[in-house]
Amino acid sequence: MALSHLAASASRSSSLLKPLSSGLSLRRSISGDNSPLTVETSVPFTSHQCEAPSRSVETNPKELLTFFRDMALMRRMEIAADSLYKAKLIRGFCHLYDGQEAVAVGMEAAITKKDCIITAYRDHCTFVSRGGTLLEVFAELMGRQAGCSKGKGGSMHFYKKDSNFYGGHGIVGAQVPLGCGLAFAQKYSKDETVTFALYGDGAANQGQLFEALNISALWDLPAILVCENNHYGMGTAEWRAAKSPAYYKRGDYVPGLKVDGMDALAVKQACKFAKEHALKNGPIILEMDTYRYHGHSMSDPGSTYRTRDEISGVRQERDPIERIRKLILSHDLATEKELKDVEKEVRKEVDDAIAQAKESPMPEPSELFTNVYAKGLGVESFGADRKEVRATLP
Amino acid sequence: MLGIVRQKMLEQSLKKIPPAVSVLRSYSSAAKQMTIRDALNSALDEEMSADSKVFLMGEEVGEYQGAYKITKGLLDKYGPERVLDTPITEAGFTGVAVGAAYYGVKPVVEFMTFNFSMQAIDHIINSAAKTNYMSSGQISVPIVFRGPNGAAAGVGAQHSQCYAAWYASCPGLKVLAPYSSEDARGLLKAAIRDPDPVVFLENELLYGESFPVSDEVLDSSFCLPIGKAKIERKGKDVTIAAYSKMVGYALKAAETLEKDGIDAEVINLRSIRPLDRSMINASVRKTSRLVTVEEAFPQHGVGAEICASIVEESFAYLDAPVERIAGADVPMPYAANLERMAVPQVEDIVRAAKRTCYRSVS
Numbered sequence: 119m120a121l122s123h124l125a126a127s128a129s130r131s132s133s134l135l136k137p138l139s140s141g142l143s144l145r146r147s148i149s150g151d152n153s154p155l156t157v158e159t160s161v162p163f164t165s166h167q168c169e170a171p172s173r174s175v176e177t178n179p180k181e182l183l184t185f186f187r188d189m190a191l192m193r194r195m196e197i198a199a200d201s202l203y204k205a206k207l208i209r210g211f212c213h214l215y216d217g218q219e220a221v222a223v224g225m226e227a228a229i230t231k232k233d234c235i236i237t238a239y240r241d242h243c244t245f246v247s248r249g250g251t252l253l254e255v256f257a258e259l260m261g262r263q264a265g266c267s268k269g270k271g272g273s274m275h276f277y278k279k280d281s282n283f284y285g286g287h288g289i290v291g292a293q294v295p296l297g298c299g300l301a302f303a304q305k306y307s308k309d310e311t312v313t314f315a316l317y318g319d320g321a322a323n324q325g326q327l328f329e330a331l332n333i334s335a336l337w338d339l340p341a342i343l344v345c346e347n348n349h350y351g352m353g354t355a356e357w358r359a360a361k362s363p364a365y366y367k368r369g370d371y372v373p374g375l376k377v378d379g380m381d382a383l384a385v386k387q388a389c390k391f392a393k394e395h396a397l398k399n400g401p402i403i404l405e406m407d408t409y410r411y412h413g414h415s416m417s418d419p420g421s422t423y424r425t426r427d428e429i430s431g432v433r434q435e436r437d438p439i440e441r442i443r444k445l446i447l448s449h450d451l452a453t454e455k456e457l458k459d460v461e462k463e464v465r466k467e468v469d470d471a472i473a474q475a476k477e478s479p480m481p482e483p484s485e486l487f488t489n490v491y492a493k494g495l496g497v498e499s500f501g502a503d504r505k506e507v508r509a510t511l512p
Numbered sequence: 513m514l515g516i517v518r519q520k521m522l523e524q525s526l527k528k529i530p531p532a533v534s535v536l537r538s539y540s541s542a543a544k545q546m547t548i549r550d551a552l553n554s555a556l557d558e559e560m561s562a563d564s565k566v567f568l569m570g571e572e573v574g575e576y577q578g579a580y581k582i583t584k585g586l587l588d589k590y591g592p593e594r595v596l597d598t599p600i601t602e603a604g605f606t607g608v609a610v611g612a613a614y615y616g617v618k619p620v621v622e623f624m625t626f627n628f629s630m631q632a633i634d635h636i637i638n639s640a641a642k643t644n645y646m647s648s649g650q651i652s653v654p655i656v657f658r659g660p661n662g663a664a665a666g667v668g669a670q671h672s673q674c675y676a677a678w679y680a681s682c683p684g685l686k687v688l689a690p691y692s693s694e695d696a697r698g699l700l701k702a703a704i705r706d707p708d709p710v711v712f713l714e715n716e717l718l719y720g721e722s723f724p725v726s727d728e729v730l731d732s733s734f735c736l737p738i739g740k741a742k743i744e745r746k747g748k749d750v751t752i753a754a755y756s757k758m759v760g761y762a763l764k765a766a767e768t769l770e771k772d773g774i775d776a777e778v779i780n781l782r783s784i785r786p787l788d789r790s791m792i793n794a795s796v797r798k799t800s801r802l803v804t805v806e807e808a809f810p811q812h813g814v815g816a817e818i819c820a821s822i823v824e825e826s827f828a829y830l831d832a833p834v835e836r837i838a839g840a841d842v843p844m845p846y847a848a849n850l851e852r853m854a855v856p857q858v859e860d861i862v863r864a865a866k867r868t869c870y871r872s873v874s
Binding site for chain 2: 267269271285287288292299301302303328337490497499505
């Protein structure tokens with residue numbers, strides 16, 4: 119069966135040696151099919167208080183190509199955001215996710231849009247994986263009307279309620295009890311869905327996390343706590359912040375799984391396992407062993423607390439996009455050129471979105487006073503000089 | 513406006529005035545009486561019955577029947593899925609409640625006292641109050657935070673603070689402070705039905721007090737508007753604005769002032785945020801004098817905000833400086849005599865009102 123598959127893809131790729139005029143037809147021809155493929159994860163899972171799932175992950179060419187495309191898009195988007203920030207088109211905070219893309223795409227592949235995701239401030243890629251558009255990302259980063267929060271949130275406050283993405287939170291650790299609350303509401307509403315509450319190794323020591331975990335375990339909430347361990351809480355390495363950096367074990371009575379977060383298929387397998395577990399047995403912790411290439415934020419070069427060798431080493435050995443590229447090439451699901459073309463296409467998409475976002479206007483001054491309340495009751499609000507600027511809240 | 517003290521006709525001071533609530537209470541009248549406790553309990557019961565999305569969460573709200581028995585009987589009636597006893601972890605359970613509200617269910621969170629809400633204040637402000645704005649209207653937060661606020665009796669410094677000013681300074685929150693049973697029922701129902709986060713400040717010492725309630729108030733559809741104050745006693749010489757327990761004190765002060773020929777208008781604020789600036793200003797434009805009363809610490813308080821509003825909107829109408837009566841600017845002491853000095857008493861309100869009338873205080 120593998121041989122016939124190879125033959126089919128070979129004939130496909132030969133017809134693609136001609137240059138293509140439309141990106142869309144390129145996608146269609148290497149979009150792959152759903153024929154099952156089994157791949158082993160890079161490393162086995164390590165478990166705490168539970169039996170680890172199998173290393174063999176079921177996938178298919180279509181999924182792998184989608185992983186590649188989506189991660190390439192996210193990578194390109196974050197790098198473009200870096201440039202926009204340096205050009206002063208993005209202000210304030212900007213926390214980039216490049217390196218961690220596999221967590222976002224792997225998680226999304228295991229769940230539906232009825233499951234909830236909540237994360238902290240490193241949220242651009244998670245927003246995109248939940249269905250957010252590039253225009254919404256760049257416009258929000260630049261504080262424009264076309265942004266997902268109409269320019270009023272900024273980098274740390276992306277939301278997409280219609281696909282159950284609840285932000286985007288600036289207070290370290292706060293999103294974990296909030297996520298357990300989403301799980302509570304899902305159980306209360308009998309929706310048979312789960313919530314993934316993402317947090318970093320820095321937030322993993324927050325007291326409120328353990329308070330929320332205790333409540334989740336007592337009440338059997340379908341909450342999955344996902345520690346995106348990129349090994350540095352801002353400038354503080356995990357071994358300097360946590361007496362026990364085995365975050366998947368920190369739940370004590372709550373089971374946990376340690377996952378190679380740079381392997382999208384391992385992430386997918388772990389999330390699938392976690393969803394099944396949470397619906398039956400309550401909370402579980404997933405520790406994603408991942409890495410961020412950028413510093414904590416745009417004001418952090420990221421090289422004062424770690425060596426450049428370490429960063430380039432991870433890029434060489436563990437980059438999530440390269441892993442999928444190698445997988446696709448070794449299974450002959452696409453050629454190198456086809457994958458390069460995808461990357462070119464994705465780059466163009468990002469550039470187009472940025473151009474469009476730059477055209478989007480800044481919010482109207484009247485927007486200062488909108489959405490303070492859902493129901494404003496006609497009360498008055500004031501500007502800096504209340505005798506000069508007043509508004510009635512709708 | 514020119515500082516001229518208006519003289520009262522003796523006959524006016526002898527004229528019969530509408531009885532204050534405390535006077536009414538001493539008559540066994542046909543009007544039904546209801547304690548604040550029952551008012552709150554019945555409001556919770558009716559709103560839970562009307563909307564299956566409403567649920568209660570807090571320490572001892574279930575099996576213990578409520579630390580102050582406000583939630584008595586509700587666990588039996590609605591079951592453990594809708595009346596949830598939490599561990600003593602305010603930050604955790606408040607975050608859980610706010611997250612549930614993001615999803616669209618309607619939590620009513622009880623803080624055993626608002627002193628403990630400080631452990632959860634990040635969730636009240638950053639997770640609840642600001643989210644509708646930051647998400648540009650995508651995520652509203654239909655949550656109520658309720659519990660006793662302010663001074664009780666002999667509970668000491670860590671258990672006696674009033675948080676009205678802190679919460680009311682934050683855009684995105686609504687802050688309510690009921691006084692009577694009508695207030696308790698109407699405002700709690702309004703809070704639960706409101707799609708925004710509401711901080712509902714009760715008072716432990718008022719829980720056992722009875723107030724008359726009409727049939728309209730007892731009806732399950734009864735609701736009071738948020739953002740509107742109430743004139744508890746009409747008057748024309750001085751406005752006394754207060755909230756919660758201090759409304760009762762203001763009414764007693766008005767009775768005393770009446771004997772001295774000063775006709776006080778008592779405003780029950782009901783809503784600290786939004787503050788009913790137009791009613792307070794309208795009253796002061798009529799009386800030309802204002803005394804604000806609160807049990808809370810004085811600096812940066814509700815009285816200060818009201819005073820600023822009057823100075824901004826009705827300066828020309830003032831015949832005297834605005835007077836502020838507030839809790840003493842010290843942590844609450846335990847000894848009974850010191851505690852008495854640390855909170856306003858009726859005579860403080862009377863004295864301040866007389867000062868605005870340029871009467872000598874005797």
